[in-house]
Amino acid sequence: MVIESFSEIAGILNAHPEPAALLSLDYEILAANESYTQLYGGDQRILSRKCFEVSHGYAVPCDQAGESCPLKRCSETGKKQRVLHLHNTCHGEEHVDVEMTPIKNEAGEVIYFLEKMHLVKEAAASPSGLGMVGRSKAFNTMLEMIQRAAPSEISVLLLGESGTGKELVAQAIHQASRRSKGAFVTVECSGLTESLFESELFGHEKGSFTGAISRKQGLVAAARGGTLFLDEVGDIPLSLQVKLLRLIESGTYRTVGGIEPQHADFRLVCATHKSLKTMVAEGRFRQDLYYRISAFPIDLPRLAERKEDLKLLANTLLKRIPGGEAVAISSKALRALGLYAFPGNVRELRNILERAVLFADGGVIEPEHLPSEVFESPSEVDSVPCQTILPLTQVEDDYLRWVLSHYQGENRDLAIQLGVSERTLYRKIKALNTKNKDFLLK
Numbered sequence: 306m307v308i309e310s311f312s313e314i315a316g317i318l319n320a321h322p323e324p325a326a327l328l329s330l331d332y333e334i335l336a337a338n339e340s341y342t343q344l345y346g347g348d349q350r351i352l353s354r355k356c357f358e359v360s361h362g363y364a365v366p367c368d369q370a371g372e373s374c375p376l377k378r379c380s381e382t383g384k385k386q387r388v389l390h391l392h393n394t395c396h397g398e399e400h401v402d403v404e405m406t407p408i409k410n411e412a413g414e415v416i417y418f419l420e421k422m423h424l425v426k427e428a429a430a431s432p433s434g435l436g437m438v439g440r441s442k443a444f445n446t447m448l449e450m451i452q453r454a455a456p457s458e459i460s461v462l463l464l465g466e467s468g469t470g471k472e473l474v475a476q477a478i479h480q481a482s483r484r485s486k487g488a489f490v491t492v493e494c495s496g497l498t499e500s501l502f503e504s505e506l507f508g509h510e511k512g513s514f515t516g517a518i519s520r521k522q523g524l525v526a527a528a529r530g531g532t533l534f535l536d537e538v539g540d541i542p543l544s545l546q547v548k549l550l551r552l553i554e555s556g557t558y559r560t561v562g563g564i565e566p567q568h569a570d571f572r573l574v575c576a577t578h579k580s581l582k583t584m585v586a587e588g589r590f591r592q593d594l595y596y597r598i599s600a601f602p603i604d605l606p607r608l609a610e611r612k613e614d615l616k617l618l619a620n621t622l623l624k625r626i627p628g629g630e631a632v633a634i635s636s637k638a639l640r641a642l643g644l645y646a647f648p649g650n651v652r653e654l655r656n657i658l659e660r661a662v663l664f665a666d667g668g669v670i671e672p673e674h675l676p677s678e679v680f681e682s683p684s685e686v687d688s689v690p691c692q693t694i695l696p697l698t699q700v701e702d703d704y705l706r707w708v709l710s711h712y713q714g715e716n717r718d719l720a721i722q723l724g725v726s727e728r729t730l731y732r733k734i735k736a737l738n739t740k741n742k743d744f745l746l747k
């Protein structure tokens with residue numbers, strides 16, 4: 306991007322409906338629109354401060370604090386960069402989609418950077434009453450994929466174990482899409498027989514079969530202008546897969562008993578916990594259908610892969626569980642949960658907390674309020690890799706992260722076992738927090 310004058314820059318900043326700023330090569334905020342200034346507290350003195358200090362509270366650029374820095378990447382490549390970051394805003398911590406564009410002079414040299422932001426409303430980084438929450442690396446990677454896919458019409462395939470939040474992700478894609486004002490319609494594909502599948506999906510005419518006493522609209526028609534979410538798409542029998550393929554390929558369908566072809570208008574999101582690739586190889590899932598539905602696959606992390614989100618998820622779910630709003634969870638109970646493998650993922654965490662709330666007479670969930678399987682399951686040991694040579698600081702960080710998510714006792718005792726003073730342990734945890742912003746400071 307080449308610009309002629311500073312007033313042109315002001316025009317660009319003010320035309321952006323969300324926060325936008327002009328940055329110097331040295332991370333300095335040179336100009337900002339009203340919404341950028343408001344986002345970071347409304348103080349005009351924001352100008353001439355460094356962007357990493359304002360949005361993250363860091364003393365050094367993001368890449369030196371263990372995060373990707375779009376400005377650095379932009380200046381290295383000379384090309385536009387887009388990343389998802391967690392920013393400290395006037396609402397607390399928020400997920401922000403950052404787009405950084407280099408601005409060049411007539412000689413082609415980069416002279417400024419234009420930072421445009423989009424506040425991600427579909428996920429929260431602090432306990433929230435609605436929608437998805439998360440802030441771990443695994444969650445943020447998934448959120449970035451959602452942000453990339455949502456604005457387009459591409460068919461998304463959500464891949465994840467049961468209870469990982471596939472339905473919530475499908476809703477988030479719908480909310481972030483141009484179709485968000487239309488309906489979000491879920492089709493539960495498991496257990497659908499041939500006749501049910503057709504009449505549920507396509508609807509039926511009056512008298513088209515015994516019991517069809519009136520005309521019924523199908524789910525495809527209900528999703529007109531919106532999103533059709535096919536949950537457990539791997540459970541659709543082979544005989545019905547061809548009907549789904551025809552619908553997707555032609556964009557038309559016939560109601561049961563109807564003659565006229567109907568025009569379909571939906572964005573498709575599918576989900577499965579099965580390996581469709583294996584099913585294709587075994588002849589149990591049509592390859593042509595697989596390619597149609599899997600244009601943009603998104604992997605959902607298991608809860609065991611995003612243990613840093615455990616505290617956030619527990620506090621969020623407690624807000625949502627009837628009777629759980631006034632109940633807290635002790636750090637010992639959290640540490641015990643941190644050792645558990647959660648085969649049922651977030652849904653299992655919710656069930657565990659729902660039960661624990663009924664035992665927590667004192668208003669705090671303690672380890673004794675957790676079910677016995679939490680303590681019986683073999684603990685997950687993320688071993689420190691030893692076939693590769695790594696910097697010692699990284700090995701120490703990895704080990705400390707592992708210890709902190711597995712150790713159930715007091716920090717005082719842990720410091721003794723680690724052979725350091727309690728102050729040193731706190732210092733190391735604090736340094737780790739600055740890099741990872743996770744739940745380690747208890």
Ligand SMILES: Nc1ncnc2c1ncn2[C@@H]1O[C@H](COP(=O)(O)OP(=O)(O)OP(=O)(O)O)[C@@H](O)[C@H]1O
Binds near residue numbers: 474536
């Ligand atoms: N990131 C998240 N933030 C808040 N709640 C979540 C999150 N992920 C999942 N949940 C909660 O966990 C439960 C299970 O989520 P959901 O039904 O979306 O999972 P699923 O993967 O579709 O499960 P299944 O495959 O069994 O249908 C719900 O109560 C949901 O609200």
